[in-house]
Amino acid sequence: MKTFLKNNITYIKLSMVALFFGSTFIAGRIMAANLPPFTSAFLRFLLASFFLVLFVFKIYGKFPRINFQQFLLIIALGLTGIVGYNFFFFSGLKFITASRASIIISLNPSVITILSILIFKDEFNKFKLIGIIFSLTGALIVISKGNLQVILQGNIGWGELFILGCVICWSSFTVLGKIIMKDFKPIIAITYACIAGTLILILPTYQEGVLQDFGQYNIEVWLSVFALGFLGTALGFTWFYEGIDKIGPSRAGIFINFVPIFATLMAIIILHEKLSPSLIIGAIFVVSGVYLANYQVKNIRIEKEEEVNVNVG
Template sequence: MNQERPSLAGRYVLLVASMALWGGTWIAGRVLGESLHPMSSAFLRFLSASIFLALMTRRAEGRLPRLALRDLPHALFLGLTGVFAYSHFFFTGLKFVPAGRAALIVACIPVCIAVCSAFLFRERFGPLRVVGTLLSLCGVAVVIADGNPLALLQGGMSRGDLLILGCVASWTAYSLGGKAAMKRISPLSAVTWSCILGTLMLLGPAVHVGLGADIQHARPVDWACVFFLGVLATGLAYFWYYEAIRVIGAARSGIFINLVPVFAIVFGFLLLGEPVHLSLILGGGMVIAGVWLTNR
């Protein structure tokens, strides 16, 4: 018993560290958006992540990740949705939306996954989940409309908000596609191959928009952000997250994801000077509470 407690406590520490790293992605993405094209930023992030994950998979499984031909469609879908599409919406949206605001919008992803799973996989969706879903979506509306949801009916949503909602749609598709992929591929291999294939998809658009010029003119802070996004926030954080799932389970680990927008808001305030309005706190609280109810 005494030997398990440090291990268990260590997994909780790694979980919180992973959430802090994921919260920091919104800050790093916004900094990169100041000097690099979104496609260049995405390619460099997932190139470094692919190399790091391939090395980690070799260390964890004793060999480089292998992918059977019959599993290629699953991996391609994961790369298209979770890497290519998500990266486009992520880096482009952060050119127009503050980091904390964007993170709170994306925080409703678990609710969207739960709703889609109920329709596609006939998963149970009781009254508590309905209440959680409505509460979370209302919270997103409060955040997007700066405290006045009725304004959405009049002026609609901004381009930046729509792009961040694209993150929600693409990651929901990635997560649902992962349900089928994980039946045939190990989680670490699935993440590694989705990064590799997604990076290859990003190469053409990145070269087209001037990847070479972006690399030449990148600032030291840009390279630091690329390293943070690729190695720490993608490779290392995913590995820690899956290690925690292995020990304490997916349900208990998933609750910690609610910390991501909290870290994003705090980091945005401390590092970028982003204001924290009452509507952000109120809407964010509604989103997190709704996610917790939906995934109880």
């Protein structure tokens, strides 16, 4: 048993990462029902920043100094990936189920691929094209609940629109991250972004006026904060990038495909959400699309990439 764990610890950790990332949708749904969005985001990243700082000091011993251009990029990362993403994330989860949100957010890799092709002139091939088409089709099926006429008529709900805002914010965050990660290790860049985002969140959180009542939050809220801040952010990202170092970005990235699957299963078990045919069909299209979009990378250029698109809650 010990030999098995030693030989497979990286894969076990990466499986847990997918589970942690999937759990953020469940925790987010609970937080959204109890707290306003900025307060939820502030509590999540206050905890995440604390543990990420500890992890960085343990791994690297110190933080590198930053120049003014890097400072501006870190602020942009905080605004897009922390403040913007989480405002849309918690706002959307007030209106739609965790399972539907997780499938829609799975559009991230396809949108990131499109932006990378347009901005960084990344390689484009038939697998990426087919994958993007599959992912977009799956997302449209989930958003419209199987009735595409809803989209043509412009009758998309606020929940779906908010979650699409998550996709835009996270894709922007990832593209900006490609620039700053030329100077910093990924976990350091993410820690800087979390700290910046947490500081920016102080004012809107104060204006929501509920933070002072934190002593009245129930146990579900505090467990959700722990799941989001520690498991789904600090530990999740640390283990994920540790996995990249051990087995390479291509193989580590495969585990991200399981995030919407774990999220949906937990939503059914914990939140008692119902599965619909449109959700199942849409999920198959989205997950297949993500796989196809990364097919060439995983099979032809393994170990040559320097990063991987991460899709989280």
